[in-house]
Amino acid sequence: MGERRIPQRVLGKTGLKVSVLGLGGFHQVEIGQSYVERLVERYLEAGGNYIETARSYGGGAAERKLGRALVGKRAEIVLVSKTGQREAEGAWQEINESLEALKTDYLDILLYHGVNDREAVKAILAPGGAAQAFARAREEGMVHFIGVSSHWPQLLPWVMEQLDLDVVMYWVNYLDFCHYPEIPQQVAPAARSKRLGIIGMKPLADGYLYRSVREAFTFALAQEVDVLACGFNSLEMLERDIEAVCAWTQPNVQVLETILRDAPELGDYVCRQCGQCRLPDLDLPKVFELEGKFDRQMFDGRPKEAPDYALRQRLGPWFHNQERAITLYKPYAERVRTFLEESRPLPACPYGIDLSWKLRLAHLKLTSDGRFPAGAADDF
Ligand code: SF4
Incomplete structure (x- = not known):
């Protein structure tokens, strides 16, 4: 029997089929070019096809390294980058720099990077704002789909009303599940009602859940999510992640509750938001x-x-x-x-x-x- 391959899901209304394990580019900055190439090679071999980076990672280093690693492989992958520029001129410049660094003439998805406050959205939508550069890039075929990433999930239902989006990206892991109950209660339903693709970031909570990789993926893939952008930067980490996502089956509620109950990272300090201590006069x-x-x-x-x-x-x-x-x-x-x-x-x-x-x-x-x-x- 051949090796199991990373399963795929459909990324919302984009219709793109993406492997549930995505390669996040941020931590590629920390390793050398030849090792990035070995990682990419192994990732693609296992069935991975979602590679995501950002113009700002390492001042462009992540894009340059991935660009070299992807020569001859561009057609196999869904390639994603981000710009944090809020004005059209800056965003347009960064889109072009991303394409050059990644050695490609199009991005499958371009994200507004780190939209964490209302001011960012206002700037994006203002005359001369980044939305104009995004729209032009889409019209000219340089970008196929548009999305947003955010580290402040509470804002996202409003952001999704304001911006013209195909995908949305936010934290999906069992640690932050305890801190951002608005994600399962409001953000994910709002995204799905708009048929947006959902990119989960930080499935291991930035590596904090390193002792619980299997449990972390079991939990994260059971949430409303199409792909998990993961920051592995060693072959050992990658193999561990591949094994976890290939072994994944839909867990029942008891399994998810057991993960939350027994997680060593949560222990007897992190509140699981069960609600049992809510008092009439104090929430x-x-x-x-x-x-x-x-x-x-x-x-x-x-x-x-x-x-x-x-x-x-x-x-x-x-x-x-x-x-x-x-x-x-x-x-x-x-x-x-x-x-x-x-x-x-x-x-x-x-x-x-x-x-x-x-x-x-x-x-x-x-x-x-x-x-x-x-x-x-x-x-x-
Ligand atoms: S009882 Fe209170 S502190 Fe304990 S998990 Fe439930 S909500 Fe959190």
Whole structure:
């Protein structure tokens, strides 16, 4: 029997058939040209056909490396890049630079990169905004489909109303599932109602779920998603990912609940949003959701081995989401402060989370200046 090949799904209304495991270009910056070529070779051999990068990764290095690796292979793949330029002139220049670096005359998909606030959308749609360059590139056959990527999922239902899109890209993994319940509840249904293709990013939560690759893919592929852009940059990582996606079968609800319950990365600190501790006068799950938006619930006030500590420091505070979480917490702050002062008893959590410790830490984070714990070291 031959080797199993990476399964495919249809990318929404684009109709493109894409392998569920995508090659994300960001981490190709960190490895040499010949190794990128070996990775691409192996990825294609296993049935992979979705390769995604961005103009900004490594100042264009990711595109240049992938461009060299893809010589003679362009027809086999769905090739995707992104520009963060919000004005037409800059976007047009970057589209042309991407095509040159990737040694191709068209991109299957071009994404508005990192649309995380309303100002970005307004700039894109303004006269002389990037939307004009995207439309021109599509008219001239340089780009076949258009999409958006975002690190602030709450904004996406609105973004999908504003921009003319074929695909949307956002975080899909079981860690951030706990921090962004709006993804399964609002973002994914809105995307599907528009027949958009869904690109999931960070299926291993930026590598944080490295101990749980099989579980991470089991969970992520069970979500509303067509392809998972994954940042592997070694052959070992790639083989592990191929094995996980090839072994995937549709899990039932119990399997997904077991993954969330037993995940070592979630342990007895990360709130699973089960809702059982919600009180009539205080929405505790909401407070913990905002803590998740602040630092992905990575700082738990407990001692850590150096690699774990470093990983949490690197991955917790991203994309200015801390500032957004602090703003969203303001209506809850006074109520929580009073609650803590009164030392009111708290319900038991089915995941063994010490709610009084957690509530105290969450409150300190969300009332800090965004530099917690460095900025609040005396307070806990
Ligand atoms: S009971 Fe535990 S898991 Fe459930 S919402 Fe509360 S803190 Fe989160």
